[in-house]
Amino acid sequence: MGRKIVILINKWRQLRKKLLRFWSTFFTYLLCKLYGVKLAAGIGFWKRPVIYRELDSVIMIGEKCVFRSDLDSNLLGGNKRCILSTHAANAEIRIGQQCAFTGVTIGAMKQVVLGDQVLVGVNSIITDFDWHSMDPYDRDNKQKMIAKPVVIGDHVWIGANCTILKGVTIGKNTIVGSGSVVTKDLPANAICAGNPCRIIRYCS
Ligand SMILES: CC(C)(COP(=O)(O)OP(=O)(O)OC[C@H]1O[C@@H](n2cnc3c(N)ncnc32)[C@H](O)[C@@H]1OP(=O)(O)O)[C@@H](O)C(=O)NCCC(=O)NCCS
Numbered sequence: 001m002g003r004k005i006v007i008l009i010n011k012w013r014q015l016r017k018k019l020l021r022f023w024s025t026f027f028t029y030l031l032c033k034l035y036g037v038k039l040a041a042g043i044g045f046w047k048r049p050v051i052y053r054e055l056d057s058v059i060m061i062g063e064k065c066v067f068r069s070d071l072d073s074n075l076l077g078g079n080k081r082c083i084l085s086t087h088a089a090n091a092e093i094r095i096g097q098q099c100a101f102t103g104v105t106i107g108a109m110k111q112v113v114l115g116d117q118v119l120v121g122v123n124s125i126i127t128d129f130d131w132h133s134m135d136p137y138d139r140d141n142k143q144k145m146i147a148k149p150v151v152i153g154d155h156v157w158i159g160a161n162c163t164i165l166k167g168v169t170i171g172k173n174t175i176v177g178s179g180s181v182v183t184k185d186l187p188a189n190a191i192c193a194g195n196p197c198r199i200i201r202y203c204s
Contacts, residue, residue, distance in 0.1 A: 017073055020046050024069075037061070037084075040097070046073035049082035057086035057108075062097035062116065069103065076122040076160060078103025087129065087142065096154065107131070109147035115154035121178065124162040126150060153188060173203060 024045040032039050037051055040063040047069035053059050068074045069081035080103045084093055087109040095106075096116035104120045106112055109129040120126070133144035150164060153172030158164065160178045169185045176182060177193025177200070186192050189203045 013072065017046065020070060020073070024048055040064075043067070046070040047081060049084060051083075052085040054086045054088055054091060056089035057091040059084055059086060059093045061095045062099065064098045065095060066100040067104075068101065074102040074122060076102065078122045080105075080123065083107075088147075091147075108150075109142070109145060111149040111151075113149070114152045115156070115172065117155050118152055119157045121158055121160035121162060123160060124158055124164070126152070126158075126164040128166045130166065159193075175203070 021044050024047050025043070028045045028048050029039060032051065035051065035053060037053055038060040040061060042064040043061055044066045049067050049069050051059065067082045068078055071077060082101050082103060083105040085107050086093060087107065091108045092111045093106055093108045095114045096118065098116060099114055099118040099120070101120045102122040105125045107127040112126055112128050128150045129145050129147035132139040133141050135141065135144050138144060146166065148167030150166065151169045153170055153174070155173045156170050158176045159180065162176050162178065162180045162182065164182045168182050170176065170182065171186060171188025173189045174186050175191045176186070176197060179195070180193050180197040181195040182197040184196065186197065186199070191200045191203060192198060193200055
């Protein structure tokens with residue numbers, strides 16, 4: 001009896017996930033088309049992400065990426081929706097093919113570029129600016145905020161709850177351990193972790 005209930009509940013969960021993906025994807029494609037966000041084919045959404053596109057900025061997402069914004073769709077437990085936002089004319093968010101995100105925030109005032117097959121762990125943040133200025137009397141003045149491009153190479157895996165800060169380049173295949181704060185460039189093929197994030201060793 002107990003086994004049957006587990007099987008039934010698991011089947012219901014799978015079905016719910018499929019239905020959620022279907023509807024979320026349908027509506028997100030529709031809204032993105034109206035809003036000028038460029039989506040390639042085959043992208044999957046579990047619940048709608050939050051997308052804010054500043055006029056004359058670019059948000060481009062490559063084929064077969066996956067955006068999970070629903071608590072059940074990744075059992076690590078993303079605690080918020082994915083959020084993509086640009087904050088200046090000419091700002092760019094460019095995401096390659098087959099990348100995956102759960103409850104991830106990406107914010108660009110200049111440029112955030114991700115290669116292909118980049119995995120970004122639950123609740124991580126990637127941002128090319130500080131969101132406030134250094135001026136104590138003018139924290140919200142966008143003209144005073146410093147933005148430096150962020151570039152993340154192909155096959156990079158960023159663990160859960162990481163923060164990737166402005167000006168950082170991460171070389172291809174590198175792993176960033178959970179909870180890391182990346183303030184400086186990381187080379188390719190490295191395993192890195194910590195706050196501030198440092199190289200632990202190179203991939204064998
Ligand atoms: C980075 C990671 C892959 C390294 O795994 P590993 O090679 O087995 O590393 P080890 O456990 O052997 O640890 C090696 C050293 O790095 C340190 N380290 C590992 N992960 C760390 C982290 N996230 N933050 C700080 N230090 C870390 C260890 O303390 C250890 O230090 P020591 O040599 O001084 O004892 C793994 O720790 C990790 O963070 N995985 C991400 C998991 C995750 O977020 N999954 C979400 C799914 S997207």
